[in-house]
Amino acid sequence: PxxxxxxxxxxxMDIDADFAEHTKPWxxxxxxxxxxxxYGFDEFTWTTYxxxxxxxxxxxxxxxxxTTKFE
Amino acid sequence: PxxxxxxxxxxxMDIDADFAEHTKPWxxxxxxxxxxxxYGFDEFTWTTYxxxxxxxxxxxxxxxxxTTKFE
Amino acid sequence: LYLHIDPxxxxxxxxxxxxxxxxxxxxxxxxxxxxxxxxxFYIAGFCPNGKQCKxxxxxxxxxxxxPPEPKIVK
Ligand SMILES: [Zn+2]
Ligand SMILES: [Zn+2]
Numbered sequence: 001p002x003x004x005x006x007x008x009x010x011x012x013m014d015i016d017a018d019f020a021e022h023t024k025p026w027x028x029x030x031x032x033x034x035x036x037x038x039y040g041f042d043e044f045t046w047t048t049y050x051x052x053x054x055x056x057x058x059x060x061x062x063x064x065x066x067t068t069k070f071e
Numbered sequence: 072p073x074x075x076x077x078x079x080x081x082x083x084m085d086i087d088a089d090f091a092e093h094t095k096p097w098x099x100x101x102x103x104x105x106x107x108x109x110y111g112f113d114e115f116t117w118t119t120y121x122x123x124x125x126x127x128x129x130x131x132x133x134x135x136x137x138t139t140k141f142e
Numbered sequence: 143l144y145l146h147i148d149p150x151x152x153x154x155x156x157x158x159x160x161x162x163x164x165x166x167x168x169x170x171x172x173x174x175x176x177x178x179x180x181x182x183f184y185i186a187g188f189c190p191n192g193k194q195c196k197x198x199x200x201x202x203x204x205x206x207x208x209p210p211e212p213k214i215v216k
Binding site for chain 2: 038039040041045048049052
């Protein structure tokens with residue numbers, strides 16, 4: 001799902017840049033990370049996961065481009 | 072030890088819950104799915120959801136293992 | 143005048159049902175609080191709205207729950 005009118009999925013968003021206006025309550029001391037992050041993620045591991053996903057889809061697109069070149 | 076104030080032992084409880092899992096009363100004609108499944112889940116979508124939970128927590132564990140390797 | 147008190151009202155919510163599924167269904171000793179849907183952002187992994195979210199419930203997948211208890215029928 002895309003977030004608000006950004007047209008981006010949360011996995012595609014840069015928490016620092018795209019949520020500059022957001023109060024980021026998950027960063028407050030004592031905040032329960034699991035209210036915001038599912039599967040045991042926190043902001044750090046979630047960011048790493050998103051970057052990894054992005055690079056993987058990038059690789060897949062490259063591979064596809066490579067294969068279609070020879071079709 | 073008894074569980075809560077029901078006066079039943081945990082072992083007896085296990086049997087009841089397991090019995091229900093085994094007999095799958097939600098499959099019986101006339102059963103209201105929403106008494107068993109929340110959020111509009113049914114047996115199939117619930118199973119898929121559980122697999123997603125497993126896969127995501129697994130990916131996070133792998134990611135964490137990978138990060139500590141390089142520390 | 144009789145004040146009707148729903149006996150269900152006193153029962154605590156069932157954590158299994160809150161998670162998504164309870165095999166005991168109507169036989170469960172705890173209250174099954176029906177909710178419409180899980181937040182799609184939370185399912186994706188992250189939703190900045192936390193408890194205030196209007197997109198759906200943030201259902202935590204707790205995996206160390208005690209087994210559900212059946213209702214004692216008198
Ligand atoms: Zn229950
Ligand atoms: Zn949400």
